[in-house]
Amino acid sequence: MLFSLFIFGDAHADDPLPKWMTEEEKAIYEDYLKGRPEPLNTTPPDVSPRTPGEFEEAQAVIVTWAGYSAELREIVRYAQSAVEVYIITDNQSSVENYLSNGNVPLDNIIFLNAPYNTVWVRDYGPQSVYLDGTDELAFIDWDYNRPRPQDNQVPQFMADYLDLDIFQMAQGNNLLTATGGNFMADGFGQGFSSKLILAENPGFTESQIDQIKYDFKGIDTYIKMDELPFDNISHLDMHMKLLDDETLLVGEFPEGVSDGPYIEANLDYLTSNYQTAYGRPFQVVRVPMAPSPTGNYPPNAHYRTYTNSIMLNEVVLVPVYGSYLDSDALEIYEEALPGYEIVGINMDNVIAASGAIHCVTREIMADDPIHIAHPRLFDQDHHEDGFEVTAAIHNEAGIDEARLFWKTEDQDEFTAVDMVLESDTFYAHIPAQPCLTEIAYYISATNANDKTISRPLVAPDGYFTFTVLDDEETTGIQAGQDGLRQNIYPNPSQGEFTLSMSPSNTDTRLQVTNLHGEVVYEDVINASNGETLKHINLQHVSPGLYIVRLTNAEERITEKVMIQ
Numbered sequence: 167m168l169f170s171l172f173i174f175g176d177a178h179a180d181d182p183l184p185k186w187m188t189e190e191e192k193a194i195y196e197d198y199l200k201g202r203p204e205p206l207n208t209t210p211p212d213v214s215p216r217t218p219g220e221f222e223e224a225q226a227v228i229v230t231w232a233g234y235s236a237e238l239r240e241i242v243r244y245a246q247s248a249v250e251v252y253i254i255t256d257n258q259s260s261v262e263n264y265l266s267n268g269n270v271p272l273d274n275i276i277f278l279n280a281p282y283n284t285v286w287v288r289d290y291g292p293q294s295v296y297l298d299g300t301d302e303l304a305f306i307d308w309d310y311n312r313p314r315p316q317d318n319q320v321p322q323f324m325a326d327y328l329d330l331d332i333f334q335m336a337q338g339n340n341l342l343t344a345t346g347g348n349f350m351a352d353g354f355g356q357g358f359s360s361k362l363i364l365a366e367n368p369g370f371t372e373s374q375i376d377q378i379k380y381d382f383k384g385i386d387t388y389i390k391m392d393e394l395p396f397d398n399i400s401h402l403d404m405h406m407k408l409l410d411d412e413t414l415l416v417g418e419f420p421e422g423v424s425d426g427p428y429i430e431a432n433l434d435y436l437t438s439n440y441q442t443a444y445g446r447p448f449q450v451v452r453v454p455m456a457p458s459p460t461g462n463y464p465p466n467a468h469y470r471t472y473t474n475s476i477m478l479n480e481v482v483l484v485p486v487y488g489s490y491l492d493s494d495a496l497e498i499y500e501e502a503l504p505g506y507e508i509v510g511i512n513m514d515n516v517i518a519a520s521g522a523i524h525c526v527t528r529e530i531m532a533d534d535p536i537h538i539a540h541p542r543l544f545d546q547d548h549h550e551d552g553f554e555v556t557a558a559i560h561n562e563a564g565i566d567e568a569r570l571f572w573k574t575e576d577q578d579e580f581t582a583v584d585m586v587l588e589s590d591t592f593y594a595h596i597p598a599q600p601c602l603t604e605i606a607y608y609i610s611a612t613n614a615n616d617k618t619i620s621r622p623l624v625a626p627d628g629y630f631t632f633t634v635l636d637d638e639e640t641t642g643i644q645a646g647q648d649g650l651r652q653n654i655y656p657n658p659s660q661g662e663f664t665l666s667m668s669p670s671n672t673d674t675r676l677q678v679t680n681l682h683g684e685v686v687y688e689d690v691i692n693a694s695n696g697e698t699l700k701h702i703n704l705q706h707v708s709p710g711l712y713i714v715r716l717t718n719a720e721e722r723i724t725e726k727v728m729i730q
Contacts, residue, residue, distance in 0.1 A: 486510035663702055
């Protein structure tokens with residue numbers, strides 16, 4: 167233990183340790199494990215808590231000033247407008263001067279003098295949870311998988327500083343080894359990790375690990391995906407991120423390159439076996455993985471990932487690398503998160519140590535949380551009764567008011583509608599609108615403490631949208647009956663998909679239109695006594711929802727296809 171402290175006590179001064187375990191650390195790791203102090207509190211909460219998603223409301227972010235000062239300064243510059251920033255440092259005056267010299271104000275910054283070893287606070291920092299029955303904020307801790315004893319004490323230090331309960335994940339005194347970069351949650355009890363969590367805990371069975379995750383974090387569905395061969399730390403945040411409770415952002419290599427096939431296999435496993443909390447398929451947004459300046463990918467280059475970002479209320483900090491793909495990645499974030507401030511910060515100097523923005527930050531979630539669970543409306547068939555909007559809204563103090571705000575694309579102002587509570591669910595309706603109308607909406611809730619939160623969090627600057635489709639065009643013969651039928655796969659697609667059409671004794675007109683009715687593809691499928699397969703290439707169109715329409719002499723049917 168003393169040897170470990172001697173080696174690593176000042177490693178942060180000029181030569182930051184990487185995220186991975188160094189050869190020197192490997193040599194002393196077994197002795198380090200034997201010499202650890204006894205954990206302080208390994209009893210789980212009385213009732214399993216709720217682990218919020220990182221996309222929910224936050225009050226603060228932690229950074230440890232242990233190298234990469236230029237990058238940390240940019241993170242602080244933009245984070246301080248959204249949350250308080252806790253800077254852990256052993257030289258406050260030096261950091262203050264460095265920030266001021268870079269024109270970063272000292273507003274909303276709290277300096278804390280605490281021991282630490284490295285900059286990678288994501289992996290060893292505290293996990294926020296909400297205790298059942300009180301919604302009280304508390305911290306969860308684990309045994310950090312590196313022989314870095316000062317890092318391992320940061321969660322306890324933060325809990326003491328903020329006067330919060332802290333629980334250390336264990337069975338008895340047998341601590342669970344974990345890292346924050348290899349975990350994400352949807353806010354409804356579903357958790358995600360790579361199978362590193364199994365490999366680093368050989369003393370536990372998988373069912374025991376699942377039980378610990380449930381007892382300490384409320385994770386009742388724990389999804390574990392295969393480790394990637396060329397990700398040397400096996401952390402999920404290097405290629406995957408939840409943007410909200412139904413949207414997965416997933417890194418994408420060129421076909422067949424590097425870890426690309428393994429990521430695709432993991433994604434297929436996830437989407438084939440699991441759904442969102444609302445019983446629906448996950449929405450999947452793809453973002454490229456950037457090559458090196460010479461065009462190489464891992465294992466012949468660093469893991470330049472755009473998913474290693476952090477969401478701090480209305481601000482999203484995204485790593486960039488001076489790559490020609492940076493602008494594409496930022497645009498993908500902007501399209502997926504309308505209304506958020508998307509900020510790119512160059513992390514090319516940091517990624518060589520296998521980390522980026524998410525790895526050097528750790529959010530602290532908000533006090534007095536208002537949790538709005540809402541299955542958002544996607545494009546809807548026209549209906550004379552309008553469109554029902556539902557939400558389960560929870561806060562321990564109680565909800566005094568819930569309102570729905572909506573408008574059409576040609577309106578400047580939102581119309582407010584009071585939501586009615588029935589059987590634990592709030593309801594409201596958007597009136598019927600003409601076909602092809604685009605509708606924007608959001609939900610707002612105020613609790614008994616006069617706190618108001620919206621869903622999306624950035625409303626009214628950002629909001630949900632859907633388009634009213636023409637229900638008259640969906641009155642043809644439905645699948646399972648005799649008559650014209652079609653099937654589209656894959657759906658969603660990257661622009662190329664196959665249309666399978668049932669036999670038709672007359673020629674059939676095929677049209678693909680966008681939601682404004684503009685034709686982007688058309689053809690005629692000749693009459694046939696057998697099933698017809700038609701390969702369609704729409705890689706030239708913008709991502710979004712499109713309508714595939716088949717019309718013959720007797721009937722007309724439509725199907726939706728999502729191009730990503």
